[in-house]
Amino acid sequence: MRYHYPPLVGYFVLILLGLAPFTLAAQGSGLPLGSPAYHILDRLEIKTGLEAPYHASLKYYLRGDVAAYAMGIDTAAVSLSAADRRDLYYLFKDNNEWLVTARYPIRIAGPRELIYSDTLMTQVEASMADPRYIMREKPYLGFLYPTPANMLEVNQKFFHLRVNPLLDFKLAKEQNDQELIFNNLRGIELRAGIDDRIFVYFSILETQSRFPDYVNERIKRDKAIPGAGLYKTYKSEIFDITNGYDYLNGQGYLAFNVTRHVGLQFGYGRNFIGNGYRSLILSDFSNNYLYLKANWKVWKLHYQNIFAELAAESNANVSGDKVLPKKYMAAHYLSYNVLPNLSFGIFETVMFSRENGGFELQYLNPVILYRTIEQGLGSPDNVLIGMDAKWNIFHRVQLYGQLMLDEFKFDELFIERRGWWANKFGIQGGAKYINAFGVEHLDLQAEFNIVRPYTYTHRDSSASYTHYNQPLAHPLGANFQEGLLIARYQPFKKWFLEGRFIRAEFGEDGPGQNWGGNLLLSHNNREQDFGNTIAQGIRANTSILGLDVSYMLAHNVFIDLQYFYRKKDSEDDKLDLTTQYLGGGVRINVGKQRMDF
Numbered sequence: 001m002r003y004h005y006p007p008l009v010g011y012f013v014l015i016l017l018g019l020a021p022f023t024l025a026a027q028g029s030g031l032p033l034g035s036p037a038y039h040i041l042d043r044l045e046i047k048t049g050l051e052a053p054y055h056a057s058l059k060y061y062l063r064g065d066v067a068a069y070a071m072g073i074d075t076a077a078v079s080l081s082a083a084d085r086r087d088l089y090y091l092f093k094d095n096n097e098w099l100v101t102a103r104y105p106i107r108i109a110g111p112r113e114l115i116y117s118d119t120l121m122t123q124v125e126a127s128m129a130d131p132r133y134i135m136r137e138k139p140y141l142g143f144l145y146p147t148p149a150n151m152l153e154v155n156q157k158f159f160h161l162r163v164n165p166l167l168d169f170k171l172a173k174e175q176n177d178q179e180l181i182f183n184n185l186r187g188i189e190l191r192a193g194i195d196d197r198i199f200v201y202f203s204i205l206e207t208q209s210r211f212p213d214y215v216n217e218r219i220k221r222d223k224a225i226p227g228a229g230l231y232k233t234y235k236s237e238i239f240d241i242t243n244g245y246d247y248l249n250g251q252g253y254l255a256f257n258v259t260r261h262v263g264l265q266f267g268y269g270r271n272f273i274g275n276g277y278r279s280l281i282l283s284d285f286s287n288n289y290l291y292l293k294a295n296w297k298v299w300k301l302h303y304q305n306i307f308a309e310l311a312a313e314s315n316a317n318v319s320g321d322k323v324l325p326k327k328y329m330a331a332h333y334l335s336y337n338v339l340p341n342l343s344f345g346i347f348e349t350v351m352f353s354r355e356n357g358g359f360e361l362q363y364l365n366p367v368i369l370y371r372t373i374e375q376g377l378g379s380p381d382n383v384l385i386g387m388d389a390k391w392n393i394f395h396r397v398q399l400y401g402q403l404m405l406d407e408f409k410f411d412e413l414f415i416e417r418r419g420w421w422a423n424k425f426g427i428q429g430g431a432k433y434i435n436a437f438g439v440e441h442l443d444l445q446a447e448f449n450i451v452r453p454y455t456y457t458h459r460d461s462s463a464s465y466t467h468y469n470q471p472l473a474h475p476l477g478a479n480f481q482e483g484l485l486i487a488r489y490q491p492f493k494k495w496f497l498e499g500r501f502i503r504a505e506f507g508e509d510g511p512g513q514n515w516g517g518n519l520l521l522s523h524n525n526r527e528q529d530f531g532n533t534i535a536q537g538i539r540a541n542t543s544i545l546g547l548d549v550s551y552m553l554a555h556n557v558f559i560d561l562q563y564f565y566r567k568k569d570s571e572d573d574k575l576d577l578t579t580q581y582l583g584g585g586v587r588i589n590v591g592k593q594r595m596d597f
Contacts, residue, residue, distance in 0.1 A: 028064035028098065029191040029199045029255065033272055033284050034591020036556075037066060037094060039488065040087045042275075043434045043443060044069075046392045048078045051340035055302040057388055058335060059272040063191075066091055067098035071132070083441050086493060092132040093149045093555055097160045097193065099132050148555040161192045164556075166205060168590040171239070172562065172583020174212060179241055181581055182210040187250075189589060199255040201267075208234045210244035212579045214566060215595050219245075222520065223316035224469040226595060229287045230315045251288055265293040271306060273333055273347060274388055275400040276447050277484060278474050280426040281347050281386040282331070286470035287311070294366065300337040305366045306330070310467040312353060317469070327353035327462045329472075330363035341393065347386035353462040382406075382458040384465060388428075396435065402428040404473070406455045406465075419532040421516070421523070426451035426474070441490040446483075453479040453507070453516025453532050457523040464519045471519055475597035479517035480506035481534050494552040502544040502596055507537030508575065540570035544596055558587045 031037055038059070045052055050073060054065040070091040073080070080088075092099060139146045146153050154161035166187035171180055187205035194200075207228070211219070218226065225231050225245060234244035253267020269291070270284040291308040312325040331349035338344060350363060360381075388402040406424035413423045430447035455478040456465035465472050476482065482504040489497045507515045514521045515537030527537075547563040566579040 028062040029193065029201045030060035030253075031063055031066055031095075032189075032203075032591070033060055033270065035094075036591070037091055039443070040091060041066065041069065042398070042432070044073055044084065044087065046398050046432065046434050047084070047395055048073055048076070048080075049341055049392065049395055050076060050078065051337065055335040055337065055343060055345075056390060057273055057275055057343070057345050058302060058304055058333065059274075063095040064098040067095040070095075071099070074132075081440055083490065083493075089132070089134075090555075093134055093147065096133055096147055096149065097155075097162065158195050159193070162190070164189045164589050166203065166590050167586065167588040168593060169587075170560070170562075170583055170585030172564075172581040174579065174581040177213075177581075179210060179243070180239055181212055181583060182208070182236070182239055182241055182244060183585070183593065184208045185590065185593075197257050200253075201255075202250070202252040204248075204250040206248050208236070208244055208246050210234075210241045211595070212564075212566075212581065214568065214577055214579055216243075217577075218597070221518075222314070222469045224287070224314040226285060226470060226475065226597075227287060229468060249288060261296065261298045263295045265291075265295070267291060267293070273345070273386075274402055274428075275390045275398070276402070276428055276430045276449075277445065277486060278428065278447065278449050278482075280402045280404040280428050280449060280451065280473050281333075281388060282349075283471075283473050283475075285475050286466070286472055287468040289467050302335045304333045304335075306332075307359075307364065309359075310351075311469075312462045314469040324468075325353070325462065327351060328359050328363075329467075330360075332366065342391050343389065345388045347388070348383070349386075349465075350381050350383045351458065351463045351465055352381035382463040382465065384456070396433060398432040400428075400430050400432075402426070404451075404455070418530045421454055421526050421529050421532050423532075424452050424455040424457075424478075426455055426478075439489075441488075443488045445486040445488075447486075448481070448483045449474060450481045450534065451476070451478045452534060453536060454523045454526060455479075455516075456519050457516070457521065459524055460522050461520050466519050469520060476504060476506055477517050477519045479515060479534060479536065480504055496548075496550040496552070496558075498546075498548045498550075500544070500546045500596070503541065504544075504597075505535045505539070505541045507535040507539055508570070509537055510572075513537065538570060538572050538575065540568060540572075540575065542566060542568045542597075546594070546596070548592070556589045560585050560587060560592075 045056065052069045054061045070088050074088050135147055136145060145151055150162045150164055152163035166185065166189055168183060168185040170183040174181055185205055185207040187203055189203040192200045225247060228247045228249055231245045231247035234246035235242050236244065251269035253265050253269060255263060255265045257263050269288050271282055272284045273279055273282040289308050289310050291306055294305040296303040306329065308329040310327050310329055312327045315324065318324055329349055329351055333345055333347045335343060335345040352360060354360065384404060384406050386402060386404045390398060390400045392398045404426040407422045408425060409420060409423065412418060412420040426449065428447065428449045430445065433444045436442045436444045451474060456471065456473060457478065458464045471477050482502065484500065484502040486500045487498065491497065507517055509515050509518060513527060514525045515527055516532065517537065545565040549561040551559045553559055561584040563582050568577045570576055
């Protein structure tokens with residue numbers, strides 16, 4: 001007999017009530033995906049060789065871990081340039097609630113100056129006593145921006161609060177288009193901590209956008225805006241826009257500590273697993289989703305469980321005011337830091353749905369292999385297995401990669417090699433090179449991604465590796481190969497330059513066809529059993545060139561100038577499309593929003 005449990009909220013509450021008396025140490029709020037701090041931390045780890053208190057593949061990082069690592073580097077006997085020191089102080093300002101705390105000792109390598117307490121010193125008292133805690137001499141109106149990074153800041157003995165605005169306003173002019181490309185994102189972000197045991201994060205975003213034609217084509221195909229949920233049409237007389245979109249989105253979570261090394265988090269948002277520009281395991285490309293996450297950190301291990309409720313379709317697929325069909329994801333990932341500069345990870349996830357809309361209780365087991373359970377249930381669900389690795393060498397280079405296995409048959413893959421449709425897998429390989437050719441803060445990255453046709457697909461969208469009609473891994477779905485090059489350069493204190501070139505080859509479907517690239521289509525309706533190759537179907541390739549110049553006017557306040565070029569060349573000339581635009585805008589506490597597909 002099969003049992004199902006009620007919504008995730010009920011089980012989370014029961015867990016909290018049962019474990020509340022045993023809370024010990026802080027997990028902290030997370031560093032939002034897209035923050036400039038991720039690149040800073042990446043290059044510092046490569047350059048110093050010092051082991052971080054977080055596992056780099058699992059994003060997002062906890063702010064407490066970020067501050068602890070920055071302080072450890074600051075006091076370690078390692079060689080740092082003036083630009084590296086600026087990077088450290090960016091991290092200190094951005095995470096000032098964790099500058100010094102008893103929960104995060106910072107002895108990483110022979111310290112010159114040890115800043116550490118073994119008493120129950122509160123984070124507020126400690127941080128305000130630390131010289132890295134930077135305050136403004138005259139806050140605006142006496143209370144706004146008391147520190148460079150936070151508009152509102154509250155520091156009490158057992159409570160801290162940070163509140164900041166969010167803004168991303170951009171205008172661009174596309175070649176041969178009468179209307180402007182437009183983005184107007186406004187919002188607010190809040191993070192808080194109570195007793196070093198409970199942490200809260202919340203953000204709400206209201207956005208109006210008009211996208212380039214190739215993005216509009218994707219929205220029309222999938223009936224979903226990448227990274228967003230419910231949307232409606234938008235028009236603006238001020239900017240003369242007639243075919244834009246208006247959508248509201250938000251993220252939020254409650255983090256709770258079970259023991260010193262175990263934490264729970266219940267929230268609505270996204271996660272990312274990997275070290276690359278893309279992820280073939282779990283990316284942040286899709287809409288936000290409801291999740292319950294457990295983190296187990298001990299010794300050299302970090303084990304993470306994610307139990308998520310996803311949408312099998314988008315609102316545009318469902319007529320009237322109806323609840324969207326639900327599906328579920330149960331995933332676990334084990335990361336092992338073999339050496340300070342070498343780590344491996346193993347990932348497994350199962351996608352499933354049930355007629356009564358419930359969660360399969362057997363998948364709540366946090367340690368057993370999901371393939372074993374799935375076969376015991378009669379093999380109705382979609383199980384995927386992944387692996388990744390990262391290796392920092394020479395204090396200059398990081399090598400990384402991923403392997404995602406959906407299905408495969410050994411004989412067909414390695415002996416017969418007949419292009420069997422169910423040999424479904426993806427491979428990523430990449431390298432990062434910091435201070436390239438001896439140039440300070442010139443960082444290069446190269447990456448390739450290959451995904452076989454029909455990978456991530458299943459019998460229908462209720463078990464495919466998607467959420468709200470959007471891929472949970474790579475934006476291109478499957479049936480593609482891609483290479484990308486990225487160059488980042490910071491020539492001066494407040495100037496940031498970035499260029500990226502992306503070349504992808506993929507296969508598209510003709511009317512009524514399914515060649516394995518669209519994850520929303522059932523693999524039961526495939527075109528052929530054998531002879532399947534990457535980029536089959538209507539073969540096409542895209543070349544993307546992006547150039548960004550940013551000036552940091554104040555902490556996390558950026559003035560941007562952007563050039564973007566995308567050319568699609570298809571075997572079917574009617575599908576060719578060239579996009580080119582130049583634009584600019586301003587960002588406040590928001591990472592760069594990109595549609596690189």
